[in-house]
Amino acid sequence: MTSSPTPENAGLLIISExxxxxxxxxxxxxxxxxxxxxxxxxxxxxxxxVIREAIGYADALYGFKSGFDRAGKALGVKSGGFWPGNMEKGLTNHQSTIFLFNPDTGQLQALVGGNYLTAVRTAASSSVSIAHLARKDARVLGMVGAGHQSTFQLRAAAEQRAFKKVVAWNPHPDMLPKLGAVAEELGLEFEAVSQEALGAQADVIITITSAFEPLMMADWIKPGTHIACMGTDTKGKMEVDKALFARATVFADEIAQSITIGEAQHAIADGLITEGDITPIGDVINGTHAGRSSDDEITLFDGTGVGLQDLAVASVAARVAEEKGLATRVAL
Known part of the structure; x- marks a missing residue:
């Protein structure tokens, strides 16, 4: 939604999940x-x-991500967080709402459900990294994590390379069959494996957990692998061995977040890499960085999740929902 509201369409759009x-x-x-x-x-x-805090209740993390896309005319904020007990209540752990504002006037334009959009934009982020950084001949996809987000990740990744097989590991093995069912639906062989076996087989690895310790060690990653670290978005979180950063060519959605709340925070703190060793994925998209330089190179994408991703997909939702008459409009 990139145009300013006119008198005939003024008001607030509400777009449900x-x-x-x-x-x-x-x-x-x-x-x-x-x-x-x-x-x-x-x-x-x-x-x-970013503002992201433990609220001291329900073990929840709550915060705000916001920004402005001058090119796309998207201005707004996503408010929400992570409630770890929600799955037991039949709800997704991530809960959020996106607020879009008119960049010309500051008026609130739309309230957009953020749960589904958070899932698809996070999957799109790793998918973009695979499209631009993974080897063209990648055939085995490794999934570390089998929670709600993992099925979105698998579906999106499968569209970027001609994968033949999915190997997966999760700290709670009973959650893996759901991921296996999606793989089967996509026509992909599925195997539950150990973490070390996953590293030995996978050409592309997606980590999507809420871990605070390394789940994949550097020595387990074979040459030529592309890794998308998608779960670390808070200080202290960690999914992969920090030593891996010294072996890999590192990319990120946003460097400032990567070194403070992303997977790179630990390697930065220990001096294994510097801020200058991380390249924005946008440079590869824009053609100012070549991306992968050889078939043996390990590439790592640190996907911290930025507010602009949410605003981008929410703008699409608001525009298309309005065009199709599916949005609810209320007077301000």
């Missing part, structure tokens, strides 16, 4: 996220500082 799932496809999300990463690298879009 159900409508978001109807109007934003994986392809839409990929295109929106890829475009905003490119805009960030050009300096046409920027994120504001």
């Amino acid at each position: 159900e409508v978001c799932a109807q109007v934003v496809s994986r392809s839409d999300s990929f295109d929106a996220v890829e475009a905003v990463f490119g805009a960030m690298a050009r300096g046409d879009a920027y994120n504001f500082p």
Whole structure:
């Protein structure tokens, strides 16, 4: 939604979770996220500082991510967080709402359900990294984590390379069959394996957990692997061995977040890499960085999740929902 409201369409749009799932496809999300990463690298879009705090109740993390995309005219904020007890209540652990504002007037334009969009934009982020950094002949996809987000990740990744097999590990093995069912639906062989075996087989690895310790060690990763670390978005979280950063060529959605709350925070703190060793994925998208330089190179994408991703997909949801008459409009 990039145009200012006119008198005949003034008011507030409300786009429900159900409508978001109807109007934003994986392809839409990929295109929106890829475009905003490119805009960030050009300096046409920027994120504001993230607020993310433990609220001291229900073990919840709550915060705000916001920013402005001058190219896409998207201004807004996502408010929400992580409630680890929600699965027991039949709810997703991540809960959020996206607020879009008119960049010309500051008026609130839309309230957009953020749960589905968070899932598809996170999957789109790793998918964009696979599209631009994974070897063309990658055939085995490794999944570390089998929670709610993992099925979105698997579906999105499967569209970027001609994978034949999925190998997966989860700290709770009873959750793996759901991921296996999606793999089967996609026509892919599925095998539950140990973490070390996963590293030995996978050409592409996606980590999507809420871990605070390394789940994949550097020595387990074979040459030529592309790794998308998607679960670390808070100080202290950790999914892979920090020594891996010294072996890999490192990319990120946003460097500032990567070194403070992303997977790179630990390697930075220990001096294994410097901020200058991390390249924005947008530079590869824009053609100012070559990306992968050889078939033996290990590439690592640190996907911390930025507010501009949420605004990009929410803008698509608001625009398409309004065009199709699926949005609810209320007077301000």
